[in-house]
Amino acid sequence: MSAEKTKKTIPYTVPIGPVHPALKEPVMFTFGMEGEIVKTVDFAPGQTHRGIEWMGMRRNPVQIVHMTDRVCGICGIVHSLSFARAVEQIVGIEVPERADYIRTILHELERIQSHLLWAGVAAHELGFDSLFYLAWRVREQSMDLIENLTGNRVNYGIIQIGGVRRDISSEQRSLIEKGLAYYQGLLDKMATLFLEDSTVRMRCRDHGFLSENDARILCAVGPTARASGLNMDVRQDYPYCAYGDLDVKAILPPAETGGPRGDVYDRIIVRLLEIGQSVEIIRQCLESLPPGEILWEPKMAKLLAACKKAEGEAIGRVEAPRGECMHYVRMAGKEAPESWKIKASSYSNLMSWIPMLQGEQLADIPIIVASIDPCLSCTDRVAVTRNGRSAILTKEDLTRLSREKTRRMMQ
Amino acid sequence: MAGLPLLPELLRQLFSRPATNTFPSRHLPSSVTGFLAKVARGEATIHPPVPTPPKFRGKIVYDREACIGCSLCLRVCPAHAIEFIPETKRVRIYVTQCIFCSQCNDVCPKDALHMSPEFLLATEDRYAESQIVE
Numbered sequence: 001m002s003a004e005k006t007k008k009t010i011p012y013t014v015p016i017g018p019v020h021p022a023l024k025e026p027v028m029f030t031f032g033m034e035g036e037i038v039k040t041v042d043f044a045p046g047q048t049h050r051g052i053e054w055m056g057m058r059r060n061p062v063q064i065v066h067m068t069d070r071v072c073g074i075c076g077i078v079h080s081l082s083f084a085r086a087v088e089q090i091v092g093i094e095v096p097e098r099a100d101y102i103r104t105i106l107h108e109l110e111r112i113q114s115h116l117l118w119a120g121v122a123a124h125e126l127g128f129d130s131l132f133y134l135a136w137r138v139r140e141q142s143m144d145l146i147e148n149l150t151g152n153r154v155n156y157g158i159i160q161i162g163g164v165r166r167d168i169s170s171e172q173r174s175l176i177e178k179g180l181a182y183y184q185g186l187l188d189k190m191a192t193l194f195l196e197d198s199t200v201r202m203r204c205r206d207h208g209f210l211s212e213n214d215a216r217i218l219c220a221v222g223p224t225a226r227a228s229g230l231n232m233d234v235r236q237d238y239p240y241c242a243y244g245d246l247d248v249k250a251i252l253p254p255a256e257t258g259g260p261r262g263d264v265y266d267r268i269i270v271r272l273l274e275i276g277q278s279v280e281i282i283r284q285c286l287e288s289l290p291p292g293e294i295l296w297e298p299k300m301a302k303l304l305a306a307c308k309k310a311e312g313e314a315i316g317r318v319e320a321p322r323g324e325c326m327h328y329v330r331m332a333g334k335e336a337p338e339s340w341k342i343k344a345s346s347y348s349n350l351m352s353w354i355p356m357l358q359g360e361q362l363a364d365i366p367i368i369v370a371s372i373d374p375c376l377s378c379t380d381r382v383a384v385t386r387n388g389r390s391a392i393l394t395k396e397d398l399t400r401l402s403r404e405k406t407r408r409m410m411q
Numbered sequence: 412m413a414g415l416p417l418l419p420e421l422l423r424q425l426f427s428r429p430a431t432n433t434f435p436s437r438h439l440p441s442s443v444t445g446f447l448a449k450v451a452r453g454e455a456t457i458h459p460p461v462p463t464p465p466k467f468r469g470k471i472v473y474d475r476e477a478c479i480g481c482s483l484c485l486r487v488c489p490a491h492a493i494e495f496i497p498e499t500k501r502v503r504i505y506v507t508q509c510i511f512c513s514q515c516n517d518v519c520p521k522d523a524l525h526m527s528p529e530f531l532l533a534t535e536d537r538y539a540e541s542q543i544v545e
Contacts (some may be wrong), residue, residue, distance in 0.1 A: 028527065059489060060486070060487075062487050062514065063487060063488070063489040064489070066510065066512040066514060067489050069512075070510070112492075134417070134420065135435055137430050140430070144464075147464045147467075149463070150465045150466075151464065151467055151468045151513070151526075152467070152468055152511070157468070157511075157512040157513065157514075165517065166466065189420075193417055196414070197416055197417065198414030198415065300483070300487055300517065300518040301483065301518075304487075306484065377439065
């Protein structure tokens with residue numbers, strides 16, 4: 001739409017962000033409003049760029065794996081697992097079976113806490129703070145479990161290239177079982193509290209609609225895509241770690257709740273059901289937890305030497321709580337990787353905001369924005385600053401820069 | 412309760428104990444810094460924090476006698492928090508830089524580095540005596 005036309009049809013432009021109390025993550029929105037109704041949506045991510053990939057390209061893989069924990073405060077396991085899997089493919093490391101199972105257990109515990117965190121945030125965005133406190137109260141159980149297994153509450157530091165750093169002892173095993181029983185008993189209650197509540201139903205049913213086709217065209221991933229009816233899950237489609245041995249099926253909103261409609265309510269259903277699925281996966285893992293080593297090479301000097309010799313490129317794919325997360329790594333016989341690129345799951349999901357928000361009311365913006373569980377500190381990768389001013393590069397600019405680079409390289 | 416399933420739960424919660432541990436004092440003092448100053452003078456006591464888990468990674472502990480100066484820990488430290496002092500052939504660790512990953516503990520051939528459960532480390536001076544381990 002040209003600037004002149006925009007002026008005629010849309011009386012108000014409402015900017016929200018980059019930092020706004022209604023948004024949990026820093027992102028700049030520009031809404032074209034007609035009365036209370038959102039007509040056009042534009043957003044600009046890139047407000048929390050930290051240059052973590054630049055730091056990584058000056059460090060060896062053993063150092064980077066601890067930095068990947070800090071890419072996101074919620075997906076500590078996801079990013080380090082994804083990076084470790086990329087490096088393992090390049091170096092040709094075969095991860096011991098026990099380590100694979102421990103990775104899976106932690107990965108699923110993380111999904112439980114992430115989904116409960118999201119459920120709390122969603123309730124808070126609706127103004128339903130008692131439900132928010134309740135969701136975060138029950139989330140503590142999984143946080144305590146993770147803390148006990150890894151040593152820390154947030155930056156776990158448990159994944160190592162070629163395995164995990166800490167084993168699960170028999171006492172910890174019984175702790176996990178206790179935690180699983182706790183969540184098993186809680187699932188029905190959480191489902192009742194969220195899905196049978198008239199406030200939640202009123203605000204979420206048929207709001208933030210994303211059709212199956214839009215989800216496919218905009219490459220949505222994770223619960224956002226599954227709530228719209230796309231049958232996709234990296235754990236099911238390209239099994240990694242122990243998922244190949246386990247029974248994992250992508251969770252779609254069941255037909256008895258109205259089938260996949262692709263609204264905010266469906267996204268709540270998918271996430272709540274996935275908590276139950278995670279509990280089931282952890283139980284399966286504990287049952288068939290094989291004995292053996294947990295590291296491919298316990299001597300770090302040997303591991304570093306093997307990484308230094310390796311050449312090649314690989315992509316590590318992992319199903320994060322928010323969707324597919326990818327780490328691309330290229331190593332060229334040096335201590336540090338030649339290239340490292342993170343594609344966080346929210347990056348794929350952000351575009352689905354545009355069809356979701358169009359036609360909704362201003363007051364629905366927070367819950368719809370939150371409904372894809374955006375994580376901008378994972379996502380933000382490119383910001384260009386020149387002479388102290390930051391500029392946003394358009395597609396044309398990028399094409400021009402790319403052509404110039406090709407020309408430079410051909411000379 | 413149709414449409415309000417949280418209501419019975421809320422009523423039940425009125426009679427249960429709070430889930431949070433109040434720290435550093437049992438009740439909110441009028442001034443937290445004033446309360447901490449009182450604690451320093453011995454007039455008040457801190458309400459203890461939640462106990463740390465068994466393998467918690469807190470402030471680093473360095474066994475200078477056991478160290479052989481191989482500087483392997485420098486190679487794996489993601490935060491460049493460890494400095495090698497060539498004169499003494501020993502290391503110096505800056506706690507303000509440390510990200511508590513304990514990778515140096517794993518790599519040390521002489522077991523000279525450990526993580527303590529100490530976690531209340533905030534100061535205003537990043538080169539304070541408590542922030543440098545050597």
